Amino acid sequence: MxxxxxxxxxxxxxxxxxVARTLDLVGDRWILLIVRDAMDGARSFSxxxxxxxxxxxxxxxxxxxxxxxxxxxRQPAPSGRRxxxxxxxxxxxxxxxxxxxxxxxERHAFGPGExxxxxxxxxxxxxxxxxxxxxxxxxxxxxxxxxxxxx
Amino acid sequence: MxxxxxxxxxxxxxxxxxVARTLDLVGDRWILLIVRDAMDGARSFSxxxxxxxxxxxxxxxxxxxxxxxxxxxRQPAPSGRRxxxxxxxxxxxxxxxxxxxxxxxERHAFGPGExxxxxxxxxxxxxxxxxxxxxxxxxxxxxxxxxxxxx
DNA sequence: GCGATCAGTTGCATTTTGCTACCAACTGGA
DNA sequence: TCCAGTTGGTAGCAAAATGCAACTGATCGC
Numbered sequence: 001m002x003x004x005x006x007x008x009x010x011x012x013x014x015x016x017x018x019v020a021r022t023l024d025l026v027g028d029r030w031i032l033l034i035v036r037d038a039m040d041g042a043r044s045f046s047x048x049x050x051x052x053x054x055x056x057x058x059x060x061x062x063x064x065x066x067x068x069x070x071x072x073x074r075q076p077a078p079s080g081r082r083x084x085x086x087x088x089x090x091x092x093x094x095x096x097x098x099x100x101x102x103x104x105x106e107r108h109a110f111g112p113g114e115x116x117x118x119x120x121x122x123x124x125x126x127x128x129x130x131x132x133x134x135x136x137x138x139x140x141x142x143x144x145x146x147x148x149x150x151x
Numbered sequence: 152m153x154x155x156x157x158x159x160x161x162x163x164x165x166x167x168x169x170v171a172r173t174l175d176l177v178g179d180r181w182i183l184l185i186v187r188d189a190m191d192g193a194r195s196f197s198x199x200x201x202x203x204x205x206x207x208x209x210x211x212x213x214x215x216x217x218x219x220x221x222x223x224x225r226q227p228a229p230s231g232r233r234x235x236x237x238x239x240x241x242x243x244x245x246x247x248x249x250x251x252x253x254x255x256x257e258r259h260a261f262g263p264g265e266x267x268x269x270x271x272x273x274x275x276x277x278x279x280x281x282x283x284x285x286x287x288x289x290x291x292x293x294x295x296x297x298x299x300x301x302x
Numbered sequence: 303g304c305g306a307t308c309a310g311t312t313g314c315a316t317t318t319t320g321c322t323a324c325c326a327a328c329t330g331g332a
Numbered sequence: 333t334c335c336a337g338t339t340g341g342t343a344g345c346a347a348a349a350t351g352c353a354a355c356t357g358a359t360c361g362c
Contacts (some may be wrong), residue, residue: 003262009158013204018267019249020258025260027252029164029178039293045309048185052162052232054350060310082308082359088253090259090265099283099291100251101178102159102249105169108241109158115301116169118270121285122295128286133279134272140250140296142190142243142275150266196340208322211341233328233339 004068016150023071026094030054030062032101035071035087035094041081066091100130157221166299176220177245181205181213183252186222186238186245194235217242251281 014020026032030052034042037051049064061087061145069093075084102119110116119128134141165171177183181203185193188202200210214236217223222242226235253270261267269277283291 003259005262007260007262013184013332014251017187018253018260020184021205021267022245022252022256022257025256026179027178029174032174032178033164033171040298041292046307046328051277057312057352060349061349086166088276089292093258095254095291096281096283097248097251097255098199100248101173101280102169104248105171105173105176109169111158111170116172116299117298118165119296120299121289121291123285124186126249127291127296128228128282128288130247130281130283130285132229132247132281134274135276135279136272136274137235137279138272140246140272140278142238142246145270145278146193147268148271149268197338200340207341208321208323208343209319 005072006068007049026071026097028062030058031066031071033058034062034066034097036074038085038087038091039095039098043086044082048085058109060139096130099127102128103129157219173248177222177248179213182217182222183208183225183245183249185210185213185217186242187249189223190240190246191243195233195239196236199236246250247281248285254278254280 009095010024012021013023031052033052034048037048042048042051045059045063048054048063049056052059054062061073066085067074070088071094072085075086075089097118106116109134132145134140134144156268157202161175163172163175164271174259177186184203184205188199189246193199193202195228196214200203203210205213214223217226217236221239222245223236224239250270257267271277283296285291
């Protein structure tokens with residue numbers, strides 16, 4: 001299936017801006033918490049319900065949207081009747097977004113005395129800080145970048 | 152002002168998770184579009200209103216929240232009565248989050264024939280892809296990382 | 303069969319949005 | 333000076349989204 005086929009009927013907040021499209025697709029508190037938990041091993045309806053504490057009807061709605069939008073996929077569980085929700089490649093690709101949010105939260109949403117969970121790599125050490133870079137490898141910031149609108 | 156002072160009265164969805172705290176602070180469609188526009192030069196109430204198309208009462212509310220949460224700061228405009236909203240350091244630090252969302256959108260929210268705006272560095276070329284890495288510099292993915300909860 | 307668990311759906315009250323109108327302060331021009 | 337236009341909001345109300353609790357079925361262990 002082509003990317004676009006799924007989104008023909010979407011009416012985007014700002015169709016030409018990838019940030020706005022991303023927000024239209026996954027820019028919802030619960031959706032991103034569901035994705036976070038899926039990345040951390042949650043698979044079943046009640047996994048997500050217990051971890052997030054979300055209301056069951058809302059969870060049901062969000063899982064449906066995530067299936068429609070190609071972020072999650074359904075799989076019959078190997079034993080038993082239970083269905084599992086697993087991340088698609090597009091869903092797994094949200095990793096950078098979740099990491100960016102995690103790192104911002106670590107820097108700006110905790111006081112000196114407060115502890116928080118940590119995302120670690122295979123070495124057991126925390127990840128390096130995400131650093132946007134331009135095409136030549138030097139650090140890019142708000143001040144060194146511009147949005148160029150399409151023709 | 153200490154980080155924590157501003158957030159003493161917040162009741163977090165999941166206090167120990169930086170992702171959840173970030174979502175509690177800025178995990179809102181309109182808030183992130185406002186931040187996007189602030190990064191692209193928007194400063195006044197009506198700049199934001201025109202660019203996003205948001206309802207004025209909601210914009211008013213979101214700007215107030217962003218001030219409270221230390222993402223935006225108010226400055227009296229040099230000439231005239233107009234106030235300007237400018238990003239704080241914490242706000243500017245959301246750059247990586249916005250870039251991550253932009254890149255995900257470019258990869259997964261556009262069909263082959265559709266064009267979109269592009270974020271370019273000083274060279275005029277698009278930024279490189281954000282790549283989460285572990286402490287040794289090798290690529291980190293969903294499969295090679297784990298969340299370790301605090302003690 | 304019987305209770306427990308899982309995966310939802312339904313109904314209803316509360317909250318949040320979004321629209322439209324309104325208002326007050328200032329600005330520029332005739 | 334007067335008047336229109338712009339800026340930065342607030343107020344009121346209808347529509348949509350959310351959250352809670354109860355209910356439904358299907359299955360699993362015993």
